[in-house]
Amino acid sequence: MENVKGKVVAITGASSGIGEAIAKHLAAQGAKVVLGARRMDHLKEISESIHAHGGTAVYQELDVTDSSSVKSFVAFALEQFGQLDVFVNNAGVMPLSMMNQYKLEEWHRMVDVNIKGVLHGIAAALPVFEEKDNGQFVNITSVGDRWVGPTSTVYSATKFAVRAISDGLRQEVSRNIRVALVAPGATESELANTISDPELKKMAIEMFRKETIPADAIARAVAFAIAQPADVDVNELVVRPTAQKAF
Numbered sequence: 473m474e475n476v477k478g479k480v481v482a483i484t485g486a487s488s489g490i491g492e493a494i495a496k497h498l499a500a501q502g503a504k505v506v507l508g509a510r511r512m513d514h515l516k517e518i519s520e521s522i523h524a525h526g527g528t529a530v531y532q533e534l535d536v537t538d539s540s541s542v543k544s545f546v547a548f549a550l551e552q553f554g555q556l557d558v559f560v561n562n563a564g565v566m567p568l569s570m571m572n573q574y575k576l577e578e579w580h581r582m583v584d585v586n587i588k589g590v591l592h593g594i595a596a597a598l599p600v601f602e603e604k605d606n607g608q609f610v611n612i613t614s615v616g617d618r619w620v621g622p623t624s625t626v627y628s629a630t631k632f633a634v635r636a637i638s639d640g641l642r643q644e645v646s647r648n649i650r651v652a653l654v655a656p657g658a659t660e661s662e663l664a665n666t667i668s669d670p671e672l673k674k675m676a677i678e679m680f681r682k683e684t685i686p687a688d689a690i691a692r693a694v695a696f697a698i699a700q701p702a703d704v705d706v707n708e709l710v711v712r713p714t715a716q717k718a719f
């Protein structure tokens with residue numbers, strides 16, 4: 473794909489679901505992908521599968537809640553390939569619950585991974601982009617970045633925040649640095665596993681996740697944003713299952 477081939481793309485949360493699909497899709501288009509997440513066995517397997525299909529991938533353990541880990545992930549990309557062109561802030565968790573369940577640890581985790589993780593990604597990659605006055609962030613939010621309902625209060629708040637951060641960042645950076653936001657609707661992945669309440673998990677799967685699209689649909693949207701010529705900045709793409717109407 474024009475403008476994807478040869479680019480070095482670092483992806484957080486690449487060990488399953490949407491991150492894995494982005495890595496595989498971009499590698500198949502000729503990008504050199506750098507995979508990060510905590511589950512090294514998954515990263516190894518995904519990287520081997522990319523190699524088996526003729527692609528280029530490397531991986532490093534990453535915890536986005538730790539800013540030094542994200543810095544080291546960017547340094548690893550530079551060390552491996554000598555450049556970084558795109559940083560995909562994808563890692564996220566969604567332990568849905570009602571506010572009066574007081575799941576404070578889960579609220580903190582959502583803030584730490586979904587908001588602070590993205591800020592750590594920006595803090596690590598922006599200096600590299602500014603140095604060469606070129607680069608692109610792709611931030612994966614959710615339709616929950618513009619919609620909130622019972623049980624999604626804190627999760628949606630974190631995604632609203634990332635939408636605000638993306639738009640502010642876009643305006644602050646140089647005219648040559650791009651910021652894209654991709655907001656998925658219900659997509660096949662392991663995300664619902666982060667819901668700790670068994671009843672809620674069942675309800676979420678039955679209600680919110682009754683109709684899902686494959687993670688590759690989101691990967692194609694990410695590739696579309698990257699593939700545009702340098703003077704075209706795709707700012708927002710919302711990608712839902714056709715049948716997902718209510719939220």
Ligand code: NDP
Binds near residue numbers: 484485491509537
């Ligand atoms: P998955 O649960 O399949 O993937 C989440 C990824 O985030 C995993 O690779 C996980 O890796 C990683 N992750 C979690 N915590 C950390 C951490 N502390 N440091 C580094 N990586 C971490 O779900 P999805 O693929 O669905 O999620 C990807 C993104 O898409 C998220 O931001 C999510 O909010 C968003 N999204 C998904 C939707 C869906 O329906 N699937 C809908 C809307 C948005 P590991 O555990 O190995 O660290």
